[in-house]
Amino acid sequence: MNEPILTMTGICKSFGVPVLKDAHFDLLPGEVHALVGGNGAGKSTLMKILTGVYRPDAGRIALGGKEVSFQSYEEASAGGVRMIFQELSNIPTMTVAENIFLNSEPKTRHGLIDKERMIRKAKALLDDLEVDIDPRTRIASLGVGYCQMVEIAKALSREASVLVLDEPTASLSDPEVAVLFGIIERLKKRGVSMVYISHRMNEIMSIADRITILRDGANVITRPLAGMTLNDIISNMLGFTAQSHGLEWKPRTTVSAEPMLEVRDLVVPGAEPISFTINKGEIVGLAGLLGSGRSELAEALFGIAPASSGAILVDGKEVRIRTVANAIEAGIALVPEDRRRQGLVLDHSVRENIITPVLKNLSGRFLIRHREADSLVDRFIREFNVKTDGRDKVVSLLSGGNQQKVVISKWLSIQPKVLVLDEPTAGIDINAKGEIVEIIRTFADAGNAVLMISSEFMEMLAVCDRILVIYNGRLTGDIPRDAISSEEELQHAIQVTR
Numbered sequence: 357m358n359e360p361i362l363t364m365t366g367i368c369k370s371f372g373v374p375v376l377k378d379a380h381f382d383l384l385p386g387e388v389h390a391l392v393g394g395n396g397a398g399k400s401t402l403m404k405i406l407t408g409v410y411r412p413d414a415g416r417i418a419l420g421g422k423e424v425s426f427q428s429y430e431e432a433s434a435g436g437v438r439m440i441f442q443e444l445s446n447i448p449t450m451t452v453a454e455n456i457f458l459n460s461e462p463k464t465r466h467g468l469i470d471k472e473r474m475i476r477k478a479k480a481l482l483d484d485l486e487v488d489i490d491p492r493t494r495i496a497s498l499g500v501g502y503c504q505m506v507e508i509a510k511a512l513s514r515e516a517s518v519l520v521l522d523e524p525t526a527s528l529s530d531p532e533v534a535v536l537f538g539i540i541e542r543l544k545k546r547g548v549s550m551v552y553i554s555h556r557m558n559e560i561m562s563i564a565d566r567i568t569i570l571r572d573g574a575n576v577i578t579r580p581l582a583g584m585t586l587n588d589i590i591s592n593m594l595g596f597t598a599q600s601h602g603l604e605w606k607p608r609t610t611v612s613a614e615p616m617l618e619v620r621d622l623v624v625p626g627a628e629p630i631s632f633t634i635n636k637g638e639i640v641g642l643a644g645l646l647g648s649g650r651s652e653l654a655e656a657l658f659g660i661a662p663a664s665s666g667a668i669l670v671d672g673k674e675v676r677i678r679t680v681a682n683a684i685e686a687g688i689a690l691v692p693e694d695r696r697r698q699g700l701v702l703d704h705s706v707r708e709n710i711i712t713p714v715l716k717n718l719s720g721r722f723l724i725r726h727r728e729a730d731s732l733v734d735r736f737i738r739e740f741n742v743k744t745d746g747r748d749k750v751v752s753l754l755s756g757g758n759q760q761k762v763v764i765s766k767w768l769s770i771q772p773k774v775l776v777l778d779e780p781t782a783g784i785d786i787n788a789k790g791e792i793v794e795i796i797r798t799f800a801d802a803g804n805a806v807l808m809i810s811s812e813f814m815e816m817l818a819v820c821d822r823i824l825v826i827y828n829g830r831l832t833g834d835i836p837r838d839a840i841s842s843e844e845e846l847q848h849a850i851q852v853t854r
Contacts, residue, residue, distance in 0.1 A: 452494075622668065
């Protein structure tokens with residue numbers, strides 16, 4: 357058996373409370389090693405220690421048989437260890453090429469940045485990723501999926517012996533995931549060793565050679581993936597199966613024949629006129645590739661990028677949505693695709709984030725009614741099982757799943773009739789996914805309407821009554837849930853309806 361290229365032993369780290377407890381990890385040459393666990397299990401912290409972002413309280417790291425202690429991410433990168441972080445680090449005001457080669461720009465013989473060579477090198481990297489982006493494009497104009505691909509190109513812009521991928525596909529479409537997996541296979545053949553952190557179990561099963569599972573900062577198992585089942589992984593992560601925690605289809609009896617949301621010939625940028633209806637109590641999925649018009653439709657319904665023509669009716673009444681305020685007044689709420697950039701004010705508290713949309717309702721003549729605000733926030737924390745030290749905890753310090761619950765709480769605080777969710781389970785663990793699925797069901801059971809955009813077929817099949825298919829800005833299918841028995845059948849149906 358090959359000697360590990362990387363070993364981490366006895367790693368401990370505390371942020372007031374223990375996060376890693378005598379954790380260990382090893383990585384073989386040219387392997388993809390999955391690092392799995394629930395939100396808060398310590399996965400990202402362990403890798404941030406490896407890459408010099410955090411200092412361990414105790415433990416030893418050896419790379420290529422030599423003990424190392426990187427003092428910064430730049431030092432780790434120079435040592436051949438690079439990480440694609442879950443929290444995108446792109447600078448919005450800079451171009452794609454400038455982000456890829458930030459702090460490593462090619463220079464002319466006079467020491468100036470060689471912009472043309474930088475653009476050519478960036479294009480070569482993007483072509484290798486099969487990503488059609490002009491390197492001169494500013495990051496601010498790109499969707500989150502393309503930003504993720506730029507982050508991957510940035511990590512690959514220097515040679516690396518160890519590459520850590522932290523939720524690299526959270527915002528990617530199926531074709532983009534296939535492109536990434538092809539790149540991973542090529543990197544393996546070149547001897548690059550990769551740590552793959554993901555909550556997408558099907559990806560883990562298809563791409564990884566071995567798996568290490570953490571729970572509450574400690575190791576549970578490390579073993580080859582061959583012979584392991586999905587339930588083996590989940591039961592080791594959480595102590596129960598996906599089926600026992602809500603991620604299976606449950607027939608619903610609360611769907612009315614009365615429409616709650618009607619969309620008639622709505623025209624959004626790059627799309628044909630779109631029409632559909634969601635009845636009271638109904639959960640409707642919207643499936644399609646990145647760039648198919650899914651998010652553009654959500655933004656039109658919420659007034660971020662208003663439709664140029666068409667009609668929207670809520671509970672039988674036509675509403676004019678030109679701004680977010682119009683949408684809120686009409687009873688429409690949107691949980692956006694990127695919770696960190698679009699859904700939260702990261703340096704504010706849980707309380708401040710939740711009450712933001714309803715400050716007007718919680719204010720007297722001059723002051724906020726704090727007791728009423730605290731009661732509202734505490735109710736959401738309790739009902740949605742938000743794991744936090746209290747309502748005043750800074751929201752950036754919560755795990756991804758708990759941040760998402762805060763975003764959902766924020767928009768449910770306005771008591772909407774229509775809830776639009778754009779990738780609501782991206783980048784969160786299977787336990788939190790089950791809890792969010794239950795939140796969605798409960799909201800719909802009260803007679804409200806849900807439009808759920810998702811690339812996660814397992815969650816879509818668990819919660820949706822119908823699934824609309826959108827392709828190149830055109831609705832191409834309307835599929836009843838009971839007509840689909842598996843993720844593979846949904847994928848096939850999407851292919852057929854094009």
